Amino acid sequence: MYNLTQPIVVGIIVFALSQYFLKLILEPIIQFRKLLSEISHTLLYHQQELLSGNAEDLKLYKEIAGLSAKLRSSVYLIPFYNFLVKLRIFGLPKRDNILLSCRKLNILSYPLLKGVEELREREVEMGVGPQEHPDIIDKTFKKGYIRNSQLVN
Numbered sequence: 001m002y003n004l005t006q007p008i009v010v011g012i013i014v015f016a017l018s019q020y021f022l023k024l025i026l027e028p029i030i031q032f033r034k035l036l037s038e039i040s041h042t043l044l045y046h047q048q049e050l051l052s053g054n055a056e057d058l059k060l061y062k063e064i065a066g067l068s069a070k071l072r073s074s075v076y077l078i079p080f081y082n083f084l085v086k087l088r089i090f091g092l093p094k095r096d097n098i099l100l101s102c103r104k105l106n107i108l109s110y111p112l113l114k115g116v117e118e119l120r121e122r123e124v125e126m127g128v129g130p131q132e133h134p135d136i137i138d139k140t141f142k143k144g145y146i147r148n149s150q151l152v153n
Contacts, residue, residue, distance in 0.1 A: 028077040029090050035074055039067045039105070050108065061109045068105035071098060 043050065046060055075081055075098050085092045093101075103126055 024079055025084075028074070028079075029084075029092070032074045032078060032092070035067070035070055039071065042067060043108075064105055065109035068102045068109065071105070072102045 042063060049060060075095060078084065078092070081092070081095065084090055085094055107122065
């Protein structure tokens, strides 16, 4: 009887640990990766409207703002996020890059009815102007759009 009890207890512990890892760590990471692909899809699908600034449908801007909010909140669903970033196993971007991307998505979600200079000033006020991150923001910002909206790892 003793010989069967020990393997059963070990099996239950292994099952519980694997379910913990699956439900609390792996599934939120998969949802996070799906969200990144949804953001990429939305930006690429509506690229012409965003670059021209002629998007008359405010649903697009609301969708981008919603994706930004989901992106920011999804980081908090993943336990031990900073530790997992340092491990580089799952390819998670740094939290600072996520926050920067959320800011950029929010700026992109503003209707482009305002002048480009106002958007640029707002970026500088937020501390994410072209001087701070030249690799993310296109140097030809005067054209009125952000050319590279990818998350930086």
